[in-house]
Amino acid sequence: MRFGVGCWSSVPKQAELQRCGKSCRLRWINYLRPDLKRGSFSQQEEELIIGLHEILGNRWSQIAAQMPGRTDNEIKNLWNSSLKKKLRQRGIDPVTHKPLIEIERPIDPNSLNEEAYNAPKPVFNPFNLFDFQMGIDPMTDNLNQYHQFNQGTSFDQTQFTTSSNSGLSSLPGLEFNPVTESSSESNRGCSVELKAEEVFGGEDVDWDSKLASILHFQLQGGKIHGELNEQKHAYEDLTVDDCFGLYQDLL
């Protein structure tokens, strides 16, 4: 309080504490900060977390950034202890946010063998991909991502390479906010600015077109490398359902 939030490694020295700076920082962020909300989460807050998680995944710090007075640790604990269970009770898969009935579909004996069928399936989260694509041109740089995608393996988003953001700004319905303050960790690697009302479908948000744009964009990544050349004209004017259908076909 006396010297402001700054060099945490100096805090235990100044205060003569038997703690490391990292531990002091954590204690401040999760407990001592005066702007923290106390008490349990309201129903509204829980629904907001579910909505944000659907879009952001386990990016607790980014979720917390949308909820003043709540910490990432607090939200993470709530999710793991309570919200995951609530979603399952509602018949929703907490990882994909899709109905469980879609995931637990019966085995088709004419397709894959049972072992292959039961193997973990990659989860496609277009927003996750998109999050890492700020300042990236996957049309030219993310061939590796596309191959992983095409092989049905999990995505390794760390393998995205950076170059320009050409091509991104032309996508309809999407706004970009390239990060400029490198010191701001809450902004690191991220980019889609999110408002709570948008998560709940504010009137101005057209999620259908956003999703369609993102999925269309991913599929174009394949088209440009020739793998899907024969279908290249089919990607004009895709709907969300079309895109998800194509994605499933690719898997």
Add this chain to the structure above:
DNA sequence: AATGTACTCAACCGCACACAA
């Protein structure tokens, strides 16, 4: 009352990144 189980929450750990030297 004793024991087992489920749950919550603060804290720890390992890793990644930014930045300065």
Add this chain to the structure above:
DNA sequence: TTTGTGTGCGGTTGAGTACAT
């Protein structure tokens, strides 16, 4: 370019507590 340091994030752990048996 390399290395060391500081910092933040997400996954995980373990102590404490409430409740059931």
